Amino acid sequence: MRSPKYLKDIQKIVSGQVLVEQEILRCYSIDASSYQVFPRVVVIPKNEKDVSNIVRFGRKANLSVTVRGAGTGLVGSALNNGIILDLREFNSIRVGKNTATVGVGTSKGELDKKLNEEGKFFPPNPSVGSYCSVGGMLGNNSSGSRSLKYGSVIDNVKEITLINGEGKKITLPKNKTIGKKIFTISKCIELENYPQTSKNSSGYRLDAVKSFKDSHKALVGSEGTLGIILSAKIKIMNIPKRRILYVIGYSSLDKAARNCRDILSSNPSAIEFVDKSTLMQFPLRFSKSTKCVLLVEYDSENKNERFMLTKMFTGNIIKTTSDEDEMKKWWRYRDSSLYYSLKSIDRRERLPHIIEDAAVPVEKLEKLFTLIHKINTKFHTKSIAYGHAGNGNIHVRLIANREKTGHLKDIATLYFDEIIKMDGTITGEHGDGLARSEFVSKLYGQKNYALFKQLKNLLDPYGVLNPGKIINSGNKMLKNLEKMSNV
């Protein structure tokens, strides 16, 4: 095979692996989204000097540098055409009393196992489970069912060490000079143009930077566009002594949405939603009148809260359990909802993830279901829905004959316009990536978007890091849908 242009130059400056074989590049050209973008080179750095050298090389050679975790992202955030960095070697875990310092190449599964030995857990729990990496969770500001009580990654990180777009190592918030510059930008945001949701993975989370001590939070959810994160100090908690799960069936989505709002006041650790189409794929039987279920979990010792639930639920309790295996089984069903929903859709009828992750203030959940209905009527689509109802974050899987569907952009535009009117976010946890970056300025308004550009300029002045994501020049949503060229 002809040795590509960059191979020898890169081998001279890194001690880790440099890969250019077609088959390897093909593996890194896809993730769990419907996009495909071939990189030129894949590098598996051994140490932080390798990372720093690669970023500097990328600038000189005019090649983008994009860091990738486990590639389970659903919107192509980790795909790009230059150098892909795979930080799998950065997999150290140091557990302290209330924090752990973790290398970004650590898988969520390895982290959970290690913390479990100490009786601890890291609250954000994406449904993809053990496969994703800590780096990807930081990059997307991931969350999961228990984020209802404990927040997303951004709420659970105390310190971040990164290599910026100039190849310099920075630890935030320790580095006061950079931390204060980030805070200065954050002070200028129009907070009223930020989503009023309990979770949000779109744009840059300058709203979370309340002082320079929070400056590291601007990196969370930045999708590798502001820095290559090497490690993070995360908050860890004691595993609750006891959890209890209620599975409640409802005869309509609206009833479940209204009841979800009431149940919230009883301080549950999770309220998750699954619709009938997905339920029908579970290896279980539900009554005909069950149009959807809520899975409501409590993990405190406060019996009053649970007593409150029994007074306030309006559906039928299908299951109550505090048996660990039984609960695990139910959570496995819920966490596999994407799999079960796909099972029910013919391959030719699966539309790409574009509107799959919006979130609205929870009191607007009914409106969100009405909007989904409106989309289906207008564009002759069907849909499947499940998700983190307690956070107003519903995952929608659209179904339509791909051959006949030329409307993807129109669907996204209508959906996001309405979501923005509801003070919602275009993505609660999956990020902007290739699918949504072109909608970020609409969500936040021109002033906030200009501040995003200032932040990008501060940390990546030459635009080397994952260009085209979040800060975006042009239409990326329909480009690179290689596996689906007809949408």
Ligand SMILES: Cc1cc2nc3c(=O)[nH]c(=O)nc-3n(C[C@H](O)[C@H](O)[C@H](O)COP(=O)(O)OP(=O)(O)OC[C@H]3O[C@@H](n4cnc5c(N)ncnc54)[C@H](O)[C@@H]3O)c2cc1C
């Ligand atoms: C079946 C399924 C269920 C899912 N459920 C959930 C869910 O419940 N909640 C949720 O939040 N997400 C969910 N996801 C989306 C995704 O799995 C998570 O967001 C996950 O945390 C991404 O991790 P990853 O390692 O695969 O990241 P990748 O996809 O590899 O990367 C994601 C982003 O992070 C950036 N990144 C990676 N490493 C670094 C680093 N070191 N420094 C800076 N940026 C970095 C990448 O550049 C990219 O922009 C789901 C996905 C699937 C397929």
